[in-house]
Amino acid sequence: MGDFDDLNTRGLVLVGCGRMGGAMLRGWLARGLEPGAVTVIDPHLAPEWLDKGLRVNTGLPADPAVLVLAVKPQMMAQALGGVPRLSDTLVLSVAAGTTIATFEAVFPGAPIVRVMPNTPAAIGQGISAMIGNGLATPAHLDLAQTLMGAVGRVVRLDHEDQMDAVTGLSGSGPAYVFHLIEAMAKAGEAQGLPAALSLELARMTVAGAGALAVDADEDPAVLRENVTSPGGTTAAGLRVLMDPDTGLPPLMARTIAAATERGRELGKAAQ
Numbered sequence: 001m002g003d004f005d006d007l008n009t010r011g012l013v014l015v016g017c018g019r020m021g022g023a024m025l026r027g028w029l030a031r032g033l034e035p036g037a038v039t040v041i042d043p044h045l046a047p048e049w050l051d052k053g054l055r056v057n058t059g060l061p062a063d064p065a066v067l068v069l070a071v072k073p074q075m076m077a078q079a080l081g082g083v084p085r086l087s088d089t090l091v092l093s094v095a096a097g098t099t100i101a102t103f104e105a106v107f108p109g110a111p112i113v114r115v116m117p118n119t120p121a122a123i124g125q126g127i128s129a130m131i132g133n134g135l136a137t138p139a140h141l142d143l144a145q146t147l148m149g150a151v152g153r154v155v156r157l158d159h160e161d162q163m164d165a166v167t168g169l170s171g172s173g174p175a176y177v178f179h180l181i182e183a184m185a186k187a188g189e190a191q192g193l194p195a196a197l198s199l200e201l202a203r204m205t206v207a208g209a210g211a212l213a214v215d216a217d218e219d220p221a222v223l224r225e226n227v228t229s230p231g232g233t234t235a236a237g238l239r240v241l242m243d244p245d246t247g248l249p250p251l252m253a254r255t256i257a258a259a260t261e262r263g264r265e266l267g268k269a270a271q
């Protein structure tokens with residue numbers, strides 16, 4: 001029996017197949033979800049999805065195992081208006097901000113799991129945080145774990161109010177890292193390196209350091225110290241980057257605070 005057997009039998013409905021929904025679907029299909037078991041509802045589905053054997057913008061199965069909601073929070077109310085009443089279906093939302101209570105008002109009596117994934121899910125390298133409502137049984141949480149575990153790691157939250165900070169950190173985080181690559185590449189160019197070489201050095205440095213940070217037993221702080229020779233080049237660079245007033249720590253604190261606050265605002269707007 002495979003992990004996706006129940007999903008392949010009862011079906012999975014994905015509402016919204018854009019950047020995040022598409023990233024998860026790519027991962028699920030690569031790991032054994034059958035295209036014919038997937039119903040995608042998205043009025044402007046990208047052409048790349050049309051020849052994959054998915055059921056597209058058609059009626060929902062009677063009793064799908066899971067309804068995945070991956071539309072923008074601002075579009076959620078409109079998208080939910082088109083979803084018929086479901087009897088025994090897990091509702092799994094990845095929307096930033098939108099609270100479990102908002103979904104409970106739309107799907108009374110339904111098991112609901114709120115998840116915050118990130119786009120590296122597309123290559124099985126995501127990290128998802130999740131929390132369920134009172135009606136989500138261990139079996140429902142296991143189903144959510146199976147889905148999100150197929151595209152990366154999964155952590156479970158103790159309190160829903162942690163979700164906005166998770167969103168500001170790991171949900172939005174890939175964008176910060178991509179911007180770090182852009183900034184490092186530009187800085188290399190400013191020191192005289194050709195653009196393509198500088199980008200390749202920046203990209204692989206971030207990829208390699210990220211992989212080492214996951215693989216190694218040591219803390220990131222120890223890995224940083226391992227690069228830093230006394231009186232050497234790294235120490236000179238880190239004096240700028242770690243400045244408590246103008247360096248990365250206060251900048252990152254403001255960045256994640258702004259993203260977290262935006263999640264809270266989106267949640268209030270959806271109520």
Ligand SMILES: NC(=O)C1=CN([C@@H]2O[C@H](COP(=O)(O)OP(=O)(O)OC[C@H]3O[C@@H](n4cnc5c(N)ncnc54)[C@H](OP(=O)(O)O)[C@@H]3O)[C@@H](O)[C@H]2O)C=CC1
Pocket residue numbers: 015016017018019020021022041042043044045070071072073075078079080094095096097116117118119171172
């Ligand atoms: N992108 C990310 O890195 C992450 C996103 N999320 C969450 O995932 C959700 C989707 O974000 P993202 O993928 O970036 O957004 P996208 O706009 O890329 O994808 C949303 C998709 O839903 C479609 N859509 C719009 N209205 C409806 C509707 N009524 N019914 C069905 N589909 C509809 C959109 O079509 P159209 O473009 O034509 O409007 C689009 O294809 C958001 O709630 C976001 O908070 C969570 C974690 C990370």
Ligand SMILES: O=C(O)[C@@H]1CCC=N1
Pocket residue numbers: 096167171172
């Ligand atoms: O930018 C956003 O609102 C979404 C949520 C996390 C990542 N992208």
